[in-house]
Amino acid sequence: MATSGARTRTAAAPVRSAELTGAEALALRTTSLLLRPHPTARPTDVAGVVEWFGAMQAQDAASGMWSLGLRLPGWTQADVQAALERREALRTWPMRGTVHLVPSRDARWMLEVTGVRILDAAGPRRALLGLSLEDVDRAADVLGGALAGGVRMTRSECLGTLNAAGVEATGQRGYHLLWYAAQRGITCIAPHVGTEQTFALLDEWVPDPHRPDRDEALGILALRYFRSHGPTTRKDFAGWTGLTAADAKRAIAVAGAALTTVTVDGVEAVVDPALLDAPREPVDDVHTLPGFDEYLLGYKDRSLMLDAAHKQAIIPGSNGVFQSTVVRGGRVAGTWKRTLTKTKVKVAVRPLVDLDVATRARVDAALEAYAAFVGLPLAVDWATA
Known part of the structure; x- marks a missing residue:
């Protein structure tokens, strides 16, 4: 399974190829979401499923586990947990300020490309919580030092470490400080220990990150999103990633021939061409x-x-x-x-x-x-x- 189909593509607009009804688009979309057999791909492990989607909403850990489990028939929660311990994927805040499962080696560039706008817009939230930029940077440095050397700490241990260092981390302040450190790429969310979230240093958890340039990164985002969610619109893509409309348009162009356009009840949508070989008839699943x-x-x-x-x-x-x-x-x-x-x-x-x-x-x-x-x-x- 290619991880960066946009790498060798030219920045050409996708080619129009089909007109679909809403019912046909829904049938195809259910296939792209891996809820029905796909004509060209069926990921067989956690790494494959998460890479297929590019990112999977996982602010609720149990929900994220079942999102993986239902796409890996026969797997158990323990199997998924073991895969996450093998670092096949990790959780962090790459897009829209919410937690997602992402391919481990892609976490850093995703934070840099899709997370930067949320980070830049965090000033009013900090002010509401009584935090300064110096406060959150100091908290990130404290966590970075405490986790260095392969240390893994629970959420409560992280908050206790901050409080002990003189950085008040009670209530929503604590959540914001943990979010900020991860958003900066210092920490990431490691798998739960029992019922508790744990944190590790991103650079130590993933010592060999993928580092595409910005254009390639945009193309990867577009390819993964539309192959796993299509057919759908550029507006949906921009909403999912948090990219500007201009960046969303650029991303689709970079993906080039890896994507194509269709119309759904007269509205333009983007799709992976391979999906058009899947059945379009409604299936009563x-x-x-x-x-x-x-x-x-x-x-x-x-x-x-x-x-x-x-x-x-x-x-x-x-x-x-x-x-x-x-x-x-x-x-x-x-x-x-x-x-x-x-x-x-x-x-x-x-x-x-x-x-x-x-x-x-x-x-x-x-x-x-x-x-x-x-x-x-x-x-x-x-x-x-």
Whole structure:
């Protein structure tokens, strides 16, 4: 699997090749998201899945684990955890100020290309928290020194280290200081130990980073985004990366012939040409996706997947916290919420559309796959629609 198809491409605009209906685009998009078999690629490990997407939303660690698990049939949570310990991917804040899983060797250049705008805009947030630029730089230096030599510390240990050094790290100040150190490329989020987030030095965790120049980096971002989310628009790409409209346009141009354009109900969209060989007919498949999955988080315009009437159920109060979704035929059909105990995983399912007995059985089967992933027996409670 190529990691930087834009490297040898010329900066030429993609070539128009197809007209699609919304239903056809949804079928293709579900394939590009690796929720159906892809005609040319099927990543077989954590490194492959994360590299395919380029970045995967993972502000909630458990959600990020299941996003990987459902695309790696037969894998368990322990398998994914082991892959992260092998550094096949890591978590950091590369885009939009939120945590993503990214290919480990790509973390630094992604921070430099997509994270810089968020870092530059952090002044008002610092002021609100009573922090100066000198405060956050000092905190980053303190963490850098404490983690040097292969040390790995939990979140609470990091905050305790800052407080001991005279940098108040209580409440939201602590979160901001941890974010800032990672945003500067000093630290990264290592895998959890038990239930606690851990941190390490990025340069020590990834001693051999990939270092593309800016144009190549933009091309890689475009190629990975559109092959894993397409067909979709340049606006969605800019929203996902946080790039300016000009940089988003440049990125697509650098990717060149690795991408092509189509129209979806008359609107121009970009896609990996290989995807156009996938079936375009609607498929009545059922998935139980985590809340923070690229299926919804990867787009500004979610109308192909989500009925406007159901938005409040998926993002209650529009607070940025997404509920886990039941998806049928590429469309959101319900939500599910899991509670883990020592002896079972209890799941409450809330349909948003009518689901017959046969479909409910298929949802139960999809949830059984999740229960196998976490290694616990399943108990399902169906709410009234």
